[in-house]
Amino acid sequence: MLTPEEQREIEEETAHFPVRRAACIDALRVVQKHRGWVSDDAVRDIAEFLGTSSDDIDSIATFYNLIFRKPVGRHVIMICDSVSCWVMGYDKMRDHLKARLGVEVGQTTSDGRFTLLPVVCLGACDRAPTMIVDGQLHANLDPQKIDEILERYK
């Protein structure tokens, strides 16, 4: 079931489009904002709320890699693996993160604190290597800086 809060926020988004179904991306974002990820049940609920099928919603949900269809940790780290960051030492940053967190890219730490994911370009090539944590950009990374940053997210 969508919460009243979620329903209200999605309803607001539908007002921007001539057809309800068009608000599906926003609906997915609303649900993810509140729950951290989008479950199969949530896909069904959104479909019902917007008058379309689960298959229809899932085809959109799975298309966007920033819509999470599996549970994620409390904080999501997305490290850029694009060209500029790669030139500037992305590999070392990734390996450092993997070692610090004890997970592979795509996994969540056993305490449910962090999920580590790759991302393609954060638009900050001039300050590579980069990553974002919960939407906050962190640039000019080095291993020590990464350690400091991780400390801020409990």
Place this chain on the structure above:
Amino acid sequence: MSKIFVDKKAYEVNPKQNLLEACLGHGLDLPYFCWHPAMGSVGACRQCAVKVYRDENDTRGRIVMACMTPITENMLVSIQDPEVKDFRAGIIEGLMMSHPHDCPVCDEGGECHLQDMTVMSGHNYRRYEFRKRTFRNQYLGPLLNHEMNRCIQCYRCTRFYNEYAGGKDFGPQVLRNLVYFGRAEDGVLENEFSGNLVEVCPTGVFTDKTLKQHYTRKWDLQMAPTVCAHCALGCNTTAGERYGTLRRIVNRYNSQVNGYFLCDRGRFGYEHVNSARRIRSARARRDGQLADIPKAEALDRFSSFAAAGKMIGIGSPRSSLEANFALRALVGPENFYAGISDAAHRLLGEMLAILRQGPAPASLLQIEHADAALVLGEDVTNVAPRMALTLRQTVRQVWLDKAEKMRIPRWQDHAVRELAQKDHGPLFVASPYATRLDDVATETHRAAPDDIARLGFAVAHILDSASPEVPGLPEPVRAQAERIAKALQEAARPAVVSGVSTGSVAVVRAAADVARALAKAGKPVAFALAMEEMNSLGLAMMEPKPLGEALEAARRGDAQTVVVLENDLYRRAPAETVDALIGAAAHVVVLDSLEGRTTEKAELLLPSTPFAEADGTVVSSEGRAQRFFRVYPPPGDIQDAWRWLADVLGLLTRPEGLSWKNLDDLVEAVARTFPALERIRDAAPRASFRIAGAKIPRQPHRYSGRTSMLANIAVSEPKPPEDPDSALSFTMEGAPVEPPAALQPFFWTGGWNSIQSVNKFQEEIAGPLRGGDAGVRLIEPAAGSAPGYLNTVPAAFTPRSAEWLVVARHHIFGSEELSANAPAIAELSPKPYVALGAEDAASLGAAEGAAVEVKLEGGSARLPLRIESGLPRGVAALPAGLGPLDGITLPIWGRIELTR
């Protein structure tokens, strides 16, 4: 016509086609994946790349996608240019990167478009050395197998399933090299046309699960052109056999009828032929039990009954004209009865009379081109399923016309869909309950049959005030009739569809009046009436007497012997009526292929041939006479019903029995007896037809194991069986050239092993087959004749206090007798139930699933309640053709009570 030059050779082409269609239409080999002749172009796969040149001086040219390129006069094209060949080889190499190369274990192998295109493009060595992407497959139900690793992402499946067929429970997921085509979760595909994915998918992602139970490669199948036996539309199919079992059905293209697609009942309903309940030898009753007897003894007994006294024959709408005619000849025209309920007989007679007066029955192709449609009282998806897929396309016609005006070619599929967005052309559906076309309907109308008829008559009256007025029409209904009339009036090519669903003569008459009013206004109206069985119309055209009179005759003692032809009478009348008829006769002879309630009552049971083992002519609801051909000779003592009857006539030394040697003799006799059926002679070439002195082989030239497949019985190769009834042979050898379309046992040509080789057999892409589409139309009203209006407006429906009008609700899976014996179809068939509207259920105090007692004249039963919110007050529904009350003719008034 326009002229184009392909690799410096001139070709005349249709300027409305795209370049790919033009090239394929001339037999040029150009590989493609995403384009489909019925679904148009999207330019997704990039495989049909060609070069076009500005003028003679342009030596470089530029690469374009042929499927996205319109024809221009004198355009210069190259398929063979080395650069573009290289480009195509690169594309297929990319598409094949993660393909598992599992052809030896893939059901598509040997008839795979991907194999054909790979060979055609010259991609024969794999360079990609990394891990292939792999997927988890889904359970999609009993009809289709899913193997996603084989996918090459052409998007054809979703374009068919979602866009063309209107399916909602399937689609593309994820992106990049991980694109996945499937459902949100495992489960049975809901769309009634899902089986077409087998042919639409260019490789083995979707394959026929029923074929898998007894898998055979296409090249090992003995095949024949046949006609679908599971409704009256007469879709053309190809059936394939090996080792005496029917292995599968695939579509057989007919531009006027089914085009490229079949419904799932037609594709997967065939397994009644392989049923363990098949009757394989003659049986006679001894000590109350049916026991096998030799053929000669069976014939002796039968002829002794004939000599003993009066004999009546009960024909069948699922038997060929020839079988019905042979029965009619044996018992005499005055003793030949329709094997359907009297109400169905009346309705069918009415429909035939209406079609004969006009407008003429429309082909499915004609309906597809309609730009506005009214479906009056018909549940098309469940009675004549393939027509529902056709009607679904009519809502696009307005937009196709608009696109053309904006110079967007009709084949530019996504451009046209973008233009239309979610907007649909006019389609109105009036039915007592929700239908599967409602999602694209402009408006629906839920009412009892009489009120549906009144809506129809009201539309007709608005279109032409000379047609009768409907008194006392409620204002909302009148306003809706206005809107329907306006849409039909504004349409260039309106369609009107009705049929047997409501069992109401008034509904069919109302539909006829609407069609006639439109015809009178000069519209080229596409008018169609849906019927239930393969030869419903053909049986009506042989003018049998109503079944009720057979009972009268039996009561009078005028029926010492009752001969039942391929018919379960317990589906046609209440059990006590049938029991009375059978009880009054001294002898009951039944001819049929499957054991059933009627065959159990036989004193003498003769094994006849199901469609795959028979030849015959049937008349579709379009009035199209079509020949179906046996795929393999019937085993043992099984023979065509007409042959059993002719054998008896022979023993009785009646002239017919002595002169009927093969099917052509029967066809000739039918054509001479019934002027209306005269043209059935032209439905197929005669058995003596030869091409360069040879018959047409049913087996492909790669048919394997001929010398060894029966080696366990005898080491010498047996002589192939003779086929006296057709120009087809049970061999690999035969006519070196392409036979006429009506005799084409399968589509296959050099380099094109898949069913998509049909491109090579058409006059132009998506046009008629070369040599003409199969079948001849029998019902063409005289030109210029203006039939009058039918003037029979019924009174408005009034609900009764303690009774309900019980209407029939057809089910694509379960309502049709033969397919219900196919395991995969049976699995999808609903359980018996009775349905009521939400308000009526509440007033009865019954919840969904509650046990209720249904009491009808002719029988009663306890059934679970199903609540159908759309059903009007005072109307209940029972599933047609299934459940304990299947012999009672609906609609009928009856009582429904909550079981205490």
